[in-house]
Amino acid sequence: MSDGGRLYSELFGDAAVSAQLSDSATIQAMLDVEVALAAVQADRGIIPARSADAIAAAARAQDVDRPTVARQAASAGNVAIPLIADLRKRVALIDRSAATWVHFGATSQDIIDTALVLQLRAAVPRVRARLDAAATTARTLASAHVHTVMVGRTWLRHATPITFGLTAAGWADALRRVFVRLGSALDDVSVLQLGGATGSLAGLGDQAIAIGDAVAARLGLANPTMPWHTHRDRVASLACALGVVCGVLGKIARDVALLSQTEIGELGLAGGGGSSAMPHKRNPVECALAIAAAIRAPGLVATVLSAMAQEHERGLGGWPAEWQTLTELVSITAGSARAVETMLATIEVHPERMRTNLQMSQGVIMSEAVTLALATIIGREQAHEHVARAAAEVDNTGKSFLDALSADPAIVEALDRATLERLLDPAQYLGAAPELIARVQRAAETAGD
Amino acid sequence: MSDGGRLYSELFGDAAVSAQLSDSATIQAMLDVEVALAAVQADRGIIPARSADAIAAAARAQDVDRPTVARQAASAGNVAIPLIADLRKRVALIDRSAATWVHFGATSQDIIDTALVLQLRAAVPRVRARLDAAATTARTLASAHVHTVMVGRTWLRHATPITFGLTAAGWADALRRVFVRLGSALDDVSVLQLGGATGSLAGLGDQAIAIGDAVAARLGLANPTMPWHTHRDRVASLACALGVVCGVLGKIARDVALLSQTEIGELGLAGGGGSSAMPHKRNPVECALAIAAAIRAPGLVATVLSAMAQEHERGLGGWPAEWQTLTELVSITAGSARAVETMLATIEVHPERMRTNLQMSQGVIMSEAVTLALATIIGREQAHEHVARAAAEVDNTGKSFLDALSADPAIVEALDRATLERLLDPAQYLGAAPELIARVQRAAETAGD
């Protein structure tokens, strides 16, 4: 049996979530489903109460002969079949006749799918808690930096001034949105799978629907309209929601990585990994992990979507394609959320570098402001041409934008020096930034998160 | 200029939706945004009313010099920049001074993103209408076939009996779910994009937020908390919802394709494409198109997710990666919905072939029923062994399962012949199928769709 995957689980994952996705947790979740089914069948007089007790007593993951189960899974085609055989064996040791009632009327997919849902119910809220914490930190940063002016960048170039508060508010609002959507997707998928071999529930007898209701209730799930063996839209929608989360986290990580480049230095990362050879390096490890997750998630989401067209009542290949894919997707999303939460909590903001960078262009970053003002007087085309000429002069001569603009009679005639000076002040050209930050704060309060 | 793409638009798309996604429609949507912005700015006294009128008069897609716009887009990096230049030129012919007020305070992304939203608002409801119609047809099939017994298949093998009604109900319920989710995703993305160069709205002056509210209202959109130039989660979520729709449609198409195989023949397709060489062939073209869409959608969704980590206030490459990808995704989803709607409306159900196929295994398809009954008497392990032996005998000798079972004293002792006969009747082993169908119908009624 391979021992792959543990070496990277702390690097790419989040310890608490990894525990919920571990082999032990997977096995225990499957056993929990068997226990719930047996308990309900006993309650309803379908199987003996002491059989249900024996099943409950035997259903402990730590007792499972895991190497055998893993080996037999290869020929059975899934883990549930050998796991149930293992459970029956151990139940029989407690109560020989009880073995008959293990998994009675169910199919292996009922157990595997419902166990998956239970694991998601355990793992995803932890991811959401990370997102919530990250959003709160981002909003705190936004409030603290309502007036911290910085360069706004488009195409990786200086464009017009903004504030760091606006940047942080953008992160916060996106985090809030994916927090909400991930919650909806989790609610949506929180349904029992119980259908028997082909979804008719025939093996469960006359009380099938009521059994479903009761098993679902025991496990804290809803009983859906129908079994969903080959209707994977809920699972796929959850995968999608996770993929979108990774995208949002990746965007934040990329921003932070770019803003903390040596030459830009507007943000600093207190932590960061060290280099084996270069003592001066503090590497943005959290950013790298979140970006790595953003690169990996789309392929995993695509796999879950590709697996959807499953045949008949239970398909061939589509369903097993989901198993490790979903687990990996939850895991890297959790790791990414952990990384971004940590990173935002330890980020250092350098307002003075932001100011310095704003001045790099000798004022040319304010060209839009000047152009718009000038356009209302001399027309847009003319304005654009004159301002572009002044900007080029700054480039060529190194003089300030104010001087270059002031040297153009057409501009001076339209805008006096005091006006030009005001137009060249980044702090006077922040538009609705403070108001937008306030809107983000209010949206978060309204949502109550 | 290439002329690619038209040859396949009717094959893979849906005519009405393709019209909404055409180059003309794209251009008109962008112009509509400019008109709305100018109108609002005129209302608020920011620009002259007659300038807004001139802009409105010039904003007709058919007047645009499209080859020039397409050519200049290559150097500008997007279509909006040359389109605005083209619009300014035509506005100036009407009112020279009005050209200054075209696109005043906005950035090209404001126009492109809002136009995209307008196109989605026009196109996606048509997709939803197809899904709704297909769901209704599927529910009608479900009602009509509550008692039409057929083979339930797992791993492409006979498993236990179900009804065709149950199969159709499964399709209907999945269609209803994606109809609802696609609606939510469309609502979610139905927001204005208006942020100016870096999202601060600085170019729009003091009334920026109010302008946003008014432009959004004019266009039938919501004004979101903040501009979302590099926060693409809403767009990505819509892409995901479309991907899940394609998966659900692909599953239905695959089921129909498999059930209409020459050897199975339980469903027939009245239409279908002809073969150029084989007069006897009626090809399941609609199934192929829906399966093709299910194969293509995951890659397109993954692209949109991969594009999410956009840099700073406006990124480099991520955003343009969305454009054709989203359009193509909407288009193939529309085509798939059209194909499945058509296919379900013209499907032929062959109950007699269903019955014939049920009998193919001489009754062995009922092995679960016999095993479960026997297990309660002689224990599960024993039951499984005896039934498996009888099934093997059927395989080897061709005798009926009833005869094989009846030849085993252990079985006969537990279950008399009448019981065995009842256990071997597929119609007696349909579990909760009718009740599940009823649940699906109720769910649809409750939803009011």
Added chain:
Amino acid sequence: MSDGGRLYSELFGDAAVSAQLSDSATIQAMLDVEVALAAVQADRGIIPARSADAIAAAARAQDVDRPTVARQAASAGNVAIPLIADLRKRVALIDRSAATWVHFGATSQDIIDTALVLQLRAAVPRVRARLDAAATTARTLASAHVHTVMVGRTWLRHATPITFGLTAAGWADALRRVFVRLGSALDDVSVLQLGGATGSLAGLGDQAIAIGDAVAARLGLANPTMPWHTHRDRVASLACALGVVCGVLGKIARDVALLSQTEIGELGLAGGGGSSAMPHKRNPVECALAIAAAIRAPGLVATVLSAMAQEHERGLGGWPAEWQTLTELVSITAGSARAVETMLATIEVHPERMRTNLQMSQGVIMSEAVTLALATIIGREQAHEHVARAAAEVDNTGKSFLDALSADPAIVEALDRATLERLLDPAQYLGAAPELIARVQRAAETAGD
């Protein structure tokens, strides 16, 4: 530390390959690189010979404090940094001064990338051996069934007759092609990574290139033109080759799965997984695994491609996105190759079912043959129309195609009954099938595999 992933490694993987990809093997490969580097540096008098000996003595995977390495990897950003620290600690116990010379002049990426290449060199040939064995089996099937006539199917419908030999030859030829391509891609990627921090080899001193040559030689690799820290085309090409392998295996698996459907029964699977509830079921587990791999591989390949645009001399996120993705891709390809090899070796061919199915259409499957013959006499359009009418009559009345054709005077005038009978014999309409099979055999012989 999570324990995820072992439960599924035998199901989806191939034991021998999984061992090569295990955490132990990964660690040992990295240590092997350090040993080779130190040995070469000692040979060239750069580091003391006894330091190299101490490094070699300490470089045993089983001695590594794996939990600590895994935990520290999370803050370091990769596994090599803590692993080297662990190695230094253990080297120092043997020879305190030797610790300085561990990893001397190298960077962590040198170790991780070269170790990856070593693991690929160990694992991929095993996958290729499976492909080769499967190809050989397929060719044997092709030879044995040169004359086994069966239905050729297009769009999941009967089209024209072929032979099972032709089908198997198609599988064999595709397997041979991907066997060859995978070999080329493996050769291509079999290069040393040794560049130091930024690829200049500065840390390795004056003999850097010669050291690279010698380390490469020791490890059985080529020394490439340049280090390739952020140039991932070789790795990506290998990923692609694996993806194409999974596609070819998936196609074979899908064919087998479809041909062994209960209603078709032309192939049987001797092995196959049992069902927990239905004693009669023999599930095509191998097909499901190969199809699952074909569903998963594209997303994994896409991830490796998405990770390619890595920044500067070493990137941010792209590289770590490769690690688990590549391992998983090799693993599932190996599992799929194992499954298909096993499946082809144990497949049962049922020529009698092939014949029966050929007759299902009462001869209509021969419509192309009749049409082509008729067209040369009465023109294509006329021929198509008359044959289509006869085919429809078979459908409606159940009479044989021969009778239907014979009832049409226009046809009878053109083709006498003997001709019609010959045209309706599937064995007379196999075209170049035997010759194509021979070509496949010759291509394999020429290739010498």
Added chain:
Amino acid sequence: MSDGGRLYSELFGDAAVSAQLSDSATIQAMLDVEVALAAVQADRGIIPARSADAIAAAARAQDVDRPTVARQAASAGNVAIPLIADLRKRVALIDRSAATWVHFGATSQDIIDTALVLQLRAAVPRVRARLDAAATTARTLASAHVHTVMVGRTWLRHATPITFGLTAAGWADALRRVFVRLGSALDDVSVLQLGGATGSLAGLGDQAIAIGDAVAARLGLANPTMPWHTHRDRVASLACALGVVCGVLGKIARDVALLSQTEIGELGLAGGGGSSAMPHKRNPVECALAIAAAIRAPGLVATVLSAMAQEHERGLGGWPAEWQTLTELVSITAGSARAVETMLATIEVHPERMRTNLQMSQGVIMSEAVTLALATIIGREQAHEHVARAAAEVDNTGKSFLDALSADPAIVEALDRATLERLLDPAQYLGAAPELIARVQRAAETAGD
């Protein structure tokens, strides 16, 4: 009929290649295949020579009733069926009896696949020419900048010095590799598709193989071992090669974009798109296009791989999923190659900014050099600690690294000031950079490209 897609073809594509992929070119390529088949059949006496002449005369794309073909494609399931019908109609006008001999013995897939191969043969060499030109430019840059010292960056942070020549050589070598691989993949896929309905060539009569040889020769293709209707590995391998090309181009574009950031300014882009609102902006449009292609290609490649598991002799959905996907992939690869070729040809290198940036860290960028030298004297651990302390002092006090190192007695004792000064000179720590550049040049010469 939609008119989508033209608006973006010049933005994302390359005009010459777009022309090869246009609807007209697609239709003409299909017609060319029909002409070649008829000519060969006439040569061999299978069809009348004047029929072949009539077919050749009628086979002009501009005469095709394209709207009808597009509309009928939707019900036929592919474009070839209505196109052949259209051709027959036009052939009949020339020679009524010739219509029978159009497409004689072939199937629509023969025509579509072979036409695709012809289009690839026309389009891909143009992409390769772009790659070759870009590689040549990159090598010229490498030669010109063998001694242009710049910052080497890892994790977006300063690491150790390199030269711009080394960076450019890395680009050149990767471009050369993908140029070669794309050539191999194109050769590999340059095969005829001719198999008839189910790949047996039955419709082509006794001379089928010889017809294939002759048709292939006429079209400049190889005749493969077997028809490959559902064996898509060659097509998939080409798609993969294109995907890897996009990855390599995306890496170059990302490097250039990052190096030309306002704050870094080591590269400049002479061209670049203008902004509608900000006169000072020169946007790196070419970089954006290449990055956009690198984001889109993986999803398109994944789609082609996902489509591989096609059923039986001709599948259901997999094949049509390839059509637009492949075309789009070729198109964006061409556009990306055009953008990068243009960008490299017009790039401005700013050695003085490279020097300035090197000095940003007061010499700390040389910490690896100092550490390695120091380690050989006082041991690695000690060396790392002392150097890290000096680096931290630079950070805190702003003094130079030389001063900070010189203030540490342990360091001074080991390394005298002259040695320290030498160790702190970036030009002395470039390792094998010039030799690596020379290797890249030699590799290109050897390859003869």
